[in-house]
Amino acid sequence: MKIAIATDTNSGITKEMIREPGIYFLPMPVIVDGQMYAEGIDISSQQLYEAMKQHKEISSSQPSPGQLMDLWDGILQDGYDQIVYIPMSSGLSGSCATALQLAADYDGKVQVVDNHRISVTQLESVFSAYRLAQQGYSVEEIKGYLEAHAYDASIYITVDSLEYLKKGGRITPAVAAFAAVLNLKPVMTIQGDKLDAYAKARGMRQARVKMIEAVRKDRATRFGEVPDELLQVGAAGTFEEEAQAQSWLREVQEAFAPMPVFYAPLPCSIACHVGMNAAGIGIMKKE
Template sequence: MRRTIAIVTDSTSYLPPATVARHRITVVPLTVVLDGQPFEDGSEDATRRLTEALQRRLPVTTSRPSPAVFAAAYRRAAEAGAGGVVSLHLSSEISGTHDAAVLAARDAPVPVRVVDSGMVAMALGFCVLAAAQAAAADGSLDDAVAEAVKRAESTRAYFYVDTLEHLRRGGRIGTARALLGSALAVKPLLELADGRIELREKVRTASRAIARLEELAANQAGSGPVDVAVHHLAAEERARQLAERLSSRLPGLAELHVSEVGAVLGAHTGPGLLGAVVSPR
């Protein structure tokens, strides 16, 4: 009997819990520290407390999982019968999570392939699902990695934020770009490019920025089969409306996910975040 391939990711993939359970994906949580108190990313309590902390301008930091946490996950996978592990994580340009996984993989009891997706949120999540589907079809480690990388290459993620201040504080975007994005009270549109969060466009008002976000997502999706995720932080109604509009515009829409991001990503974007992830199949 062929041994299975286990899939490991981190909490910034923001995969729906039912999807995680169905594909037996192991999710290793990052940590957000709110005014000195640590919380696991992905919990509703962490996200709620994050919004409160940002509004009160309390100290907020994030931290990667330790190599020991990844080592334990790989060991459990081996004990459960896995013959290998594909471990997929958010961009190494914005987190040390990938590096921690690489350190743990060196001494794992089974082969572990660590993949830097260059992505975050469901842009990472869709890559994880591609690897899981390849593994479920009796694919090898190489097959699962190849499918994840292929998905990452075609996936695009666009984000609207009310301000770049939170990204600047966390060091995820340079001071010069943050000042440029804040000039004349414009609203910034961001994208993931080469694993980094980059300022794509500046738009005069929030409504125009969100309309432009929709346009970018629709153009990227085209007419072929595509999966889409709409993310938000404390902007549920905005997210619902964007999802409805995209659903009506995309003839090839296969799956549509709408979710609030966790505390780790939210700590760097702030309330009001609205994101669109487009992942052609």
């Protein structure tokens, strides 16, 4: 069987990252002042940040059933026999449940993985699935592997501005105002299905330190028996300037050498909720 791997842009994947045929992705919808755009097609991260600077109304959405089926149909028409589809965590969006319902009409040709991941950890799942397919694993075996190891990952993220967490209802206006006065930055964590509070920090510098400390703790405890070569650390962010992204990447690389560290920009669909200049870090087990 010829197997393709597909995902959505919540993973942070871009066409520049795809070096081999057989990996596809679905752009996530982003809404700016009531107008819907497709991420990476008719809106870029920088264009979204410009809209944020102008304080426009911004939100994210999930793809329509028609868009998802068009993606799958196009892949099958490209000559692939089966598809492993890896959407963002079912605990963070309804898009996984929609995909599972639609896949029932594809007679087993589409296997939807509820991987309980997003951003850099979801991205690693995509490449793990691709490597497994290249080694001859079936779509059922790939799905089983990814779901069995779904929680072998952690994400930590901090935001520079509380504006979008406030708009999303995750914090109250009173808490946002209090935090702004004291320059408090929340550090949040995603362990599978939920975004939870982890710590508070005075300023972005201290927040970054707390995130690195959290991943070090996970490395020593949750992943204590896993050799370095089977672990992957990912840095991410919604930085306005490339220099900021490179600075954060270097900081994470220095903290976790000799483990490999990669950088992936947080997608527009996540930027809608965390705003500009957010920083994130994830650690995950590879296949």
